[in-house]
Amino acid sequence: MSTVAVWFRHDLRCLDHRALSAACEAADSVRAVYFLCPEQLDEHVIAPIRRHYLRRALDELATQLATLGIELDIVNAGHFRALPQALSAYADKFQLEAVYAHKEWLVDEIARDEACQQALNGKLQLIDDSLINPLALSKDDGDPYKVFTPFSKRCRTYLQQQFPRCLRRPTTKGVSVIPSQCPVFGDEKPSTDWPVTEEAVLNQLRTFCAERAEDYQEQRDFPAEQGTSTLSPALALGIISPRQCLARLQAEAGEQIWEAKSGPGCWFNELLWREFYRHIAFHFPRVVKGKAFQPHTDKVAWRYDQKDFDAWREGNTGYPIVDAAMRQLKETGWMHNRLRMISASFLCKDLHIDWRWGEKHFLETLVDADFASNNGGWQWAASTGTDAAPYFRIFNPTTQGQRFDPDGRFILRYVPELNALSGKALHQPPAMDHYPAQIVDHAVARKISLALFQNLAD
Ligand SMILES: Cc1cc2nc3c(=O)[nH]c(=O)nc-3n(C[C@H](O)[C@H](O)[C@H](O)COP(=O)(O)OP(=O)(O)OC[C@H]3O[C@@H](n4cnc5c(N)ncnc54)[C@H](O)[C@@H]3O)c2cc1C
Structure with missing residues (x-):
């Protein structure tokens, strides 16, 4: 046999x-x-x-x-x-x-x-198990896509023409056996908040698609809300496939998934970001070797300041939304997408620390660590990547906090020292004994960032 x-x-x-x-x-x-x-x-x-x-x-x-x-x-x-x-x-x-x-x-x-x-x-x-095979789609001139929007439009047309089919559990002639047990990997931290059985993860997907996908576009940027699917750890280990995500989304939302501006269409778009960064890592392997996607930005004179890096890592920068984000990462091994963007931008554009330090720290800390998505996210924040936020568009950590956590509910979950504050003061705390002063002046840091990138263009 x-x-x-x-x-x-x-x-x-x-x-x-x-x-x-x-x-x-x-x-x-x-x-x-x-x-x-x-x-x-x-x-x-x-x-x-x-x-x-x-x-x-x-x-x-x-x-x-x-x-x-x-x-x-x-x-x-x-x-x-x-x-x-x-x-x-x-x-x-x-x-x-x-x-x-x-x-x-x-x-x-x-x-x-x-x-x-x-x-x-x-x-x-x-x-091949990918939702979009990285060799399947290219631009009209035959080159790989480098920009997300045209890539995602092309993916939609492609998937509309050949909607992926999910496979059932296979049948076998074997009789059931006693399952093996994986040895303990030394230093472990409990992950029991994250469902791990296929059944539990599929339930999570079903609930999200049935109850929350509709409001995804309005809710997804607010970390105090349960607006996103939190399926990233399961997707990273492949406990669930992006095909299953798309199939379930379509089962619940039907034709809405093709409308990029609807809640379900917007979630579909996020699944395509995941494909996009895989496509980039395959076609531009320099990004896997620690290089910037845009080669000229490899000349940015980043800082390597351990003290500032530690303050960022520990959530002690004096900027409440950044500190709450970094403490969420430290405590739970996960961070909301809006906060990943804010905290990554803070490291690169306010502290001017090399994005590769941040990229490595996230890989070492995240329960959903995924090389391509993480690299893509960091290079986006550092303005060295594809579709990079233009270098002159720099997040203001205070207004980001005011906009995406207006009543400070998320901040207070992780930075309880600020409990006595509310309104504007919560986002820009006065001098306090038990909370650090801002480690950098954003207005000054912004000018330095602009100069770092402007010098490259000269
Ligand atoms: C600096 C930075 C680092 C990141 N590092 C990782 C990482 O290591 N692993 C990871 O899976 N995602 C990473 N992301 C992308 C994104 O933040 C997470 O996928 C998302 O927060 C996971 O939450 P969710 O499952 O609730 O997402 P949902 O909003 O429910 O989205 C559904 C799925 O789409 C995918 N997705 C969503 N947004 C993105 C995106 N911007 N890029 C790529 N895929 C996306 C994820 O697989 C996610 O689970 C990073 C983003 C940034 C800005």
């Missing part, structure tokens, strides 16, 4: 899993494998909350696969570079005819898969 395996990576689910379905069709005997790279976990310093979330997701995946009669092997590969040998040893051990996996599009992952393909003598079956 021939045996094949499915190599799970950022796709820890059984529903709508193309590689799993293909493997189950190809053979009667199917195994599953997940390679741990503990050294890599350390090198890239993955957030303790994300380690815990990953471990729970793997345990859940093992349970789901076990009901299909598929054993999940969790194999310690030691290091990312050792994966080809580890995979080849695994294939030999179980005499595998083929290994099925979803294609990954970042440059290091592409190189890894090429090496694995060689090590397996061509037995690695890579299947």
